[in-house]
Amino acid sequence: MSAYAVPTTLSPSRVESFLSCPLAFRFRSLDGLPDPPTIATLRGTMVHRALELFHADTSRPRDPNWLDGCVTTMLEEFREHPDTLYLGLSGDSYDDLSRQCRRLAAGVFEMEDPDQVHPVGLELRIEAPVGPVVLRGIIDRLERGPDGSLVITDYKTGRAPGSGYERKALGGVHLYALMCHLTMDERPSEVRLMYVSSKETITDRPSDQSLRFMTQRVSAVHGAIEQSCQSGEFRTRKSALCRFCAYQPWCPEFGGDPTRAAAEAPDALSGPTS
Template structure:
């Protein structure tokens, strides 16, 4: 009924598990979605830190970090992910200010001059049977012992204790990719929550890497079945209120068959002229 995807990323795996119906709209039918302030701000800060780490270690001062943010802001001022937010001048100033707070939060967490990065925004892919796994690593570095460390920047709040393990699912995914592509498993994965200043770390193992292939294969089989049968069931939860596709979700009285025709028109009516 629908074409079966031949590749998966950490975000797509989590998207399917969170709500198969929303996954169908976004990743199978590829319906347009308006940008969000949270996502765009996160991308902006990621870009600022990428620019910062392009400098030689000794040049990564606090002033350089904010200069890097200014460069990223210059890029984003004309980017549709920002312009389509339709912010007023006052709202835009708040948006830029929040990005500065996140960069300031990062600088309070570590000294960028001490980081031995070997890759930034690295795109990796590896085959698992007929499926291709893809991912982008924010930062890959070496520790003092020469071991690989995967660092992932987060611009939201750190998860509560019972959600910490699930927060690592995507980064363990990157551990698998490192082992498949480089032949080396990272010794550690780090989640840096820039908003709250928290760092959550976990060590990796052969078992954790194998678990990724097992989990991803199971998700892909479930996804394949949904594509063949057309049975993408909605899963309601606390994030439904922010879902771009709520109007067409059967859990809220919508008709999924109308989404392909109506979603582009709905987006056009809310996008700034």
């Protein structure tokens, strides 16, 4: 008998999460342990929301004044957001985060002409069967490029990858290209990562080969998850990401005991609002 039921749905971020560290994937996705927000994740969510509002109305000029208004609307929405309350942000600390969001969102003006963006969908939910699993996710921005073809854009508020790591960073958007191809019967012509902090854009062009590779990759990752679910063995993968991992206290790499996580983590990681 399997130690865990094998998931029948995955998101692109869960695929990446298993590849980054199978044990953290187990804690988060199979044990259902809380995954508490950080300032960085909240900042990312807030900037995404501001840019969603910004591009939602294409009938008006998308200029700095309009962006300012969208950021202000977003900041009101997030003032009492559970993640804001969890992190105890109010007064000066919320003002500080607000300034960071304003600066990051404004980065788009140095990266593209927003009036030339023609969205087909913003924060678009998409679902597609890929091999043995159903992939579900949310595309930040799906648009028609100048030649009418589909372009997928993913906003990033963190640091751009160093030289040689761009391909790895593009894995998620290539999965979205595969999902578009399967559900819309149309292969996107371009996938883009917009790093609004450093104002760098990384692009790639999906091909028949990349779609085939992504299909095989999903099947391979799902097969590895299935094996781990059956055996109950989820390996650790120590990396620079460990310093952001909420599950360190139960990770054997840091002297923790994973068998105690289910009993201890829900209380330890629950915020002041729960």
